[in-house]
Amino acid sequence: EIVMTQSPATLSVSPGERATLSCRASQNIGSDLAWYQQKPGQAPRLLIYDASTRATGIPARFSGSGSGTEFTLTISSLQSEDFAVYYCQQYNNWPPWTFGQGTTVEIK
Amino acid sequence: QVQLVESGGGVVQPGESLRLSCAVSGFTFSSYGMHWVRQAPGKGLEWVAFIWYNGRNEYYTDSVKGRFTVSRDKSKNTLFLQMNSLRAEDTAVYYCAKDHILTGYYGSFIDWWGQGTPVTVSS
Numbered sequence: 001e002i003v004m005t006q007s008p009a010t011l012s013v014s015p016g017e018r019a020t021l022s023c024r025a026s027q028n029i030g031s032d033l034a035w036y037q038q039k040p041g042q043a044p045r046l047l048i049y050d051a052s053t054r055a056t057g058i059p060a061r062f063s064g065s066g067s068g069t070e071f072t073l074t075i076s077s078l079q080s081e082d083f084a085v086y087y088c089q090q091y092n093n094w095p096p097w098t099f100g101q102g103t104t105v106e107i108k
Numbered sequence: 109q110v111q112l113v114e115s116g117g118g119v120v121q122p123g124e125s126l127r128l129s130c131a132v133s134g135f136t137f138s139s140y141g142m143h144w145v146r147q148a149p150g151k152g153l154e155w156v157a158f159i160w161y162n163g164r165n166e167y168y169t170d171s172v173k174g175r176f177t178v179s180r181d182k183s184k185n186t187l188f189l190q191m192n193s194l195r196a197e198d199t200a201v202y203y204c205a206k207d208h209i210l211t212g213y214y215g216s217f218i219d220w221w222g223q224g225t226p227v228t229v230s231s
Contacts, residue, residue, distance in 0.1 A: 022224055032218035038154075043221040044153065045202055055219065091217050095167040097143070097155040 002026050002090050012108040019075040021103045027067035032092035035073045036063055038102075039084045047086075048073065053082055069086035075105070094097050110134035110220045112204045117225030120199040124194055129163065129173075129191035130204030130222055138162070138182040141207035141215055144189050147224070152199070158207070167215075171197070189211050194229045201226050 003026040013019045023033065031051040037042040046055040048064035051071055061076040075082055087098040116128040128144075144156040157178040158167045166178050177190040187204055199226040209216040 021178075036218075038153075043223050044218075045221070046217065046219050049208070049217045049219075089153075089217065091215060094215055095155075095158065097158070097170050097215065099153040099155065101154045 001096060002029060002093050002098050003089055004098050004100035006086075006103045008103060009101070010104045012106050012107060013078050014049055014108045015080060016077050019078055019082075019105055021073040021075075021086055021105070023066075023071040023073070023100050025069045025071070025090055028091070029090045029092035031062075031067050032090055033066070034089045034091065035062075036086050036089065037082075038087065044087065049106045063106075067086050078105070087102055110206065112206065112220060112222035114204050114225035117202065117227045119228045119230065120121060120194055121231050122195055122229055124226060125190070125192045126194060126201055127173045128189040128191065128204075128225055128227075130189075132185050132187065132204075132206070135206065135220075137180075137185040137187075137212050141209065141212065142178075142180065143189045143205040143207060143215070144187075145203045145205055145218070145220055146198075146227075147203070148197075148200045151200075156202070158186070160213065161211050165213075173195065191227070192213075194227075196229050199227060199229050 005024045033051045035048040038044040052064045085102045159178045175193045179188045203224045204222040205218040206220040209217040
């Protein structure tokens with residue numbers, strides 16, 4: 001089973017600032033990585049797939065990078081609606097499909 | 109517009125059964141693999157099960173193997189999760205989710221999620 005590890009657990013950022021979230025895979029997953037955003041009481045929403053491709057309707061301030069075992073989600077200028085929990089997920093080697101434990105982006 | 113609407117959640121005692129349903133619309137249900145993902149209270153996301161677009165193969169996380177069964181009815185555009193021998197640790201919100209790949213014999217990432225249905229297992 002591939003273990004996904006996200007850091008930090010919580011990120012405190014001021015509106016308008018840049019946020020950088022990390023995700024590490026326990027083995028090489030190529031670019032088979034997705035990022036999801038989840039707000040309280042809501043279902044997750046797909047942000048990024050194939051490590052760097054934005055999903056339909058996702059603003060350009062969200063970007064993904066990385067390959068192999070190290071990945072990054074960057075939010076270039078945080079808006080109020082971006083404060084949420086972010087999960088990475090690998091789909092290279094399954095089952096199981098595995099998620100990271102999540103990073104909470106909170107208002108500083 | 110893609111929609112996935114779960115139902116069937118509730119409160120049950122340990123050892124009992126529950127059947128979740130997920131009614132889908134807005135896409136060709138019979139052409140996509142489907143997942144169930146759960147989220148325990150205050151915890152992260154955990155993948156539970158996946159079924160091929162044609163229903164011919166299924167995969168499960170180890171902790172539910174032999175207890176949960178995923179199935180689909182293309183005539184009703186509905187996905188199911190039969191959950192037997194429920195345990196306290198199965199308590200979670202259960203999400204139905206659509207895989208991205210069209211008629212693929214493999215799984216990929218999730219591109220649409222339902223709103224979830226809560227399941228509580230407690231004596």
